[in-house]
Amino acid sequence: MKKIQMVDLKGQYEGIKEEVNSSISEVLETSAFINGPYVREFQKDLESYLDVKHVIPCANGTDALQICMMGLGLKPGDEVITADFTFAATVEVIGLLNLTPVLVDVEPDSFNIDPKAIEKAITPKTKAIVPVHLFGQCANMDAIMEIADKHNLYVIEDNAQAIGANYTFENGDKKKAGTIGHVASTSFFPSKNLGCYGDGGAIFTNDDDLAHIIRGMVNHGMYKRYYHDVVGVNSRLDSIQAAVLKAKLPNLDAYNTKRKEAASKYNRAFKDQANIVTPQMPKGCGDICVDCDCHVFHQYTLRILNEKRDSLVQHLNDNGVPCGVYYPVPLHLQKAYKDERYNEADFPVTNQLVKEVISLPMHTELDDEQIDFITNLVIDFVNNPS
Numbered sequence: 001m002k003k004i005q006m007v008d009l010k011g012q013y014e015g016i017k018e019e020v021n022s023s024i025s026e027v028l029e030t031s032a033f034i035n036g037p038y039v040r041e042f043q044k045d046l047e048s049y050l051d052v053k054h055v056i057p058c059a060n061g062t063d064a065l066q067i068c069m070m071g072l073g074l075k076p077g078d079e080v081i082t083a084d085f086t087f088a089a090t091v092e093v094i095g096l097l098n099l100t101p102v103l104v105d106v107e108p109d110s111f112n113i114d115p116k117a118i119e120k121a122i123t124p125k126t127k128a129i130v131p132v133h134l135f136g137q138c139a140n141m142d143a144i145m146e147i148a149d150k151h152n153l154y155v156i157e158d159n160a161q162a163i164g165a166n167y168t169f170e171n172g173d174k175k176k177a178g179t180i181g182h183v184a185s186t187s188f189f190p191s192k193n194l195g196c197y198g199d200g201g202a203i204f205t206n207d208d209d210l211a212h213i214i215r216g217m218v219n220h221g222m223y224k225r226y227y228h229d230v231v232g233v234n235s236r237l238d239s240i241q242a243a244v245l246k247a248k249l250p251n252l253d254a255y256n257t258k259r260k261e262a263a264s265k266y267n268r269a270f271k272d273q274a275n276i277v278t279p280q281m282p283k284g285c286g287d288i289c290v291d292c293d294c295h296v297f298h299q300y301t302l303r304i305l306n307e308k309r310d311s312l313v314q315h316l317n318d319n320g321v322p323c324g325v326y327y328p329v330p331l332h333l334q335k336a337y338k339d340e341r342y343n344e345a346d347f348p349v350t351n352q353l354v355k356e357v358i359s360l361p362m363h364t365e366l367d368d369e370q371i372d373f374i375t376n377l378v379i380d381f382v383n384n385p386s
């Protein structure tokens with residue numbers, strides 16, 4: 001059996017080596033390292049893939065989030081509501097801009113922000129909601145857009161983990177994750193579903209004016225060379241990364257399908273296990289999403305119910321199977337983001353999930369032998385924990 005990895009970037013690279021190598025050498029030959037033709041070409045390709053008017057590439061997903069908030073003109077003191085159960089980047093940029101983060105609980109089945117908790121947290125100072133499409137599945141965007149409309153709030157989608165996923169609205173319409181709110185951010189960190197070979201990120205929006213503001217902001221607030229109209233940042237996607245991404249984008253749907261196939265195999269194996277909760281698909285999709293792309297499995301995350309999560313992690317590691325706990329601490333309890341405004345009783349789900357979640361190896365190169373090995377180890381262990 002091939003060595004099991006959490007993410008197999010080398011294996012994936014082997015399949016696209018020629019295209020990627022020739023694109024990279026072309027950048028080297030032309031030496032247009034910043035803002036070369038590949039950046040523009042990748043931007044156009046991604047706009048048509050997502051069916052969104054504007055893609056603005058930038059240096060990474062964290063910058064992308066920060067620039068979304070700057071572009072919308074959020075000011076110190078404005079409150080921004082986001083999920084308590086996510087990667088810290090989301091709340092970090094809120095803090096950096098001196099905005100006020102308002103963390104709220106998530107739903108136990110989707111791990112995504114709970115619209116009821118959002119509604120409860122709204123005050124006259126609330127300006128924006130940041131749903132994070134966690135682990136590859138969209139948050140409840142019907143409810144979130146309705147709340148935002150009602151209270152006149154911006155919606156910034158953190159789409160770092162769900163690129164390529166479709167969201168199906170209650171009326172049957174479909175849109176790609178990251179094209180539903182006012183603006184969205186994504187990350188091309190190597191392990192993301194569309195990853196480059198270094199850091200990269202992008203912002204998406206259908207709003208022409210906002211796109212114009214943001215294009216200047218990523219480049220020192222310049223709309224005309226050496227005329228600085230607003231305070232900006234220096235955040236660029238470099239040409240080598242754009243060349244890698246342009247070569248990988250045509251494979252994104254196939255990569256996501258491979259992830260879903262691996263997830264289906266895991267789901268089938270764990271189906272009747274009392275102490276294991278498998279990821280739940282959105283309503284309308286079966287147990288195993290095949291055609292609708294409602295879930296692109298950035299992570300395959302189980303809940304282990306018999307308080308054996310930590311010993312399962314140890315057991316898997318002892319047997320050469322990597323795994324991850326995303327995330328072990330609710331953001332409202334992280335040292336950097338603790339705040340006496342928060343009340344423990346408002347976070348029952350996050351407080352529970354951090355004790356139960358475990359993410360298994362998930363990538364495009366997993367084979368049946370590896371999946372069987374992993375599922376057998378997990379099932380034996382939860383039924384006969386030592």
Ligand SMILES: *Cc1c(COP(=O)(O)O)cnc(C)c1O
Nearest residue numbers: 060061062087089160187188189
């Ligand atoms: C990865 C990630 C980010 C940050 O992206 P970087 O490119 O690493 O800065 C932000 N939000 C979420 C939910 C992420 O998973």
